[in-house]
Amino acid sequence: MTHTDHAHSDSKNVLCTEPVLTPDTVHRTLSITSPWPPIVHLGIYIFLTSCITITVFGNLGIIISISHFKELHxxxxxxxxxxxxxxxxxxxxxxxxxxxxxxxRCWYFGKLFCKLHYSFDLMLSVISIFHLCSIAVDRFYAVCDPLHYPIKITTAFIKKIIFICWSVPAIFSFGVVITNSHVSGIVGYESLVECFNLCPITFNKLWSVIMFFACFFIPGSVMVIIYIQIFIVSQRHANILKQVTENMKNNITSQISKQKDRKAAKTLGIVMGVFITCWxxxxxxxxxxxxxNFSTPEVLFDALNWLGYINSTCNPLIYGFFYSWFRKALRYIIFGKIFEPDSSLANLS
Known part of the structure; x- marks a missing residue:
């Protein structure tokens, strides 16, 4: 999700009623498209390219691993x-x-692609958040109701959840952007598209409230509550196991239990910390x-927008590299062992 280039707060009275570039318009355009020296441009390109590379190949590694190895199905x-x-x-x-x-600080890809870009941008960002919430629900049943988990959380049920996670954000995102309801009542919005060759995307007061609660606050609150419950139940299970092992005078098993408990708490803390920090x-x-009145500095809003993107960069690190099966699967992929006969049957546990 991205925000408008906030120059529109200074150009509410600039309407593209005449196809003439006035000196004031040229000055505004130049000030928007050339904010940093070349060395800063290069540094930002290198940093953002690194984020994109990790996002693409990290998530591609997870896709190939789970798709190829039958043990991970x-x-x-x-x-x-x-x-x-x-x-x-x-x-x-x-x-x-x-x-x-x-x-x-300029959009080179045309007005139509601007709409398509924002529609997919909004859709994929919300889908990612919905998946994080769904994974939290899945872990809740696995930890808090393990006896009924295999019955309730089946592959057919997960397919329905995945369909909802994709379809609802898609309908929401394309509906909002195509109808332009998210910018209804914002004066000067079209002038930035037509006159300044930008892709200024923002939300009016109504849709900003809807976006905050529907796409962040509600899913985020569900995640926080669920992970707190998971932590409490994990602690309770660890204490019970500790008492049992103490009665059996098995200090080694007790130590293993403590280590697993600390690892679980650390993982949950990282999951919630990254999600909240990014979004x-x-x-x-x-x-x-x-x-x-759209007074947030443009550079600040853009940086916060990329912080949200970076959550997708962190996801493969959290949900992939924290699992031993992914590290083993990644070695198979890197060294080309997945092309060997029966490699899909490899033991990754």
């Missing part, structure tokens, strides 16, 4: 596979064009900016 991993596909498409289709727009700033800005 489980309901939970299918959710992770779907989320990895979402983040992969974000890295391939959205982030490169957004990088050019962010660095050059909260940009969604709060989306919420308050229309009520502040």
């Amino acid at each position: 489980s309901p939970t991993n299918f959710l992770i596979l779907s989320m990895a596909a979402t983040d992969f498409f974000l890295g391939v289709l959205i982030m490169p064009c957004s990088m050019v727009r962010s660095v050059e 909260m700033p940009v969604f709060i800005t989306i919420l308050v900016d229309p009520f502040l």
Whole structure:
């Protein structure tokens, strides 16, 4: 999700009623497209290209691993596979064009592609968040109700969840952007598209509130509550196991239990920390900016937008590299062993 280049707060009275570039328009355009010296341009390009590379190849590694190895064909991993596909498409289709727009402060790809870009941008970002929430629900049943988990969380059920995670954001995103309802009532919006050759995307007051609550606050609150419950139940299970092992005077098993508990707590902390760090700033800005007359500095909003993108960069690190099966699968991929006969039957546990 991206925000308008906030020059429109200074150009509300600039309407493209005449096809003439006035000196004032030229000055504004130049000030927008040339904000940094070349060395800064290069540094930002290198950093953002690195983020895109990690996003694309990290998530591609997860896609290939889960698709190829039969041992990984489980309901939970299918959710992770779907989320990895979402983040992969974000890295391939959205982030490169957004990088050019962010660095050059200009949109070179035309008005029609601007709409398509934003529609897919919004859709994939929301899909990624919905997947994070769905994975939290899956882990909740696995930890808190393990006896009924295989019955409730089946492959057929996960396919329905994945369909919802993709279809609802798609309908929402394309519906909002195509109808232009997200910019209804914003004076000067079209002038930035037509006169300044930009792709200025923003939300009015109504849609900023809807976006904040529907796409961040509600899913985020569900995730926080679920992971707190998971942590509490994990602690309870660890304490019970500790008492059992103490009665059996098995200090080794007790130590292993403590290590697993610390690892689980650390993983949950990283999951929530990364999600909140990446998404909260940009969604709060989306919420308050229309009520502040779009006064948020353009560079700040752009940086927060990329912080949200970076959540897709971190996802393969969190849900992939934290699992031993992914590290083993990655070695198979890197060394070309997946092309060997019966490699799909390899033991990754």
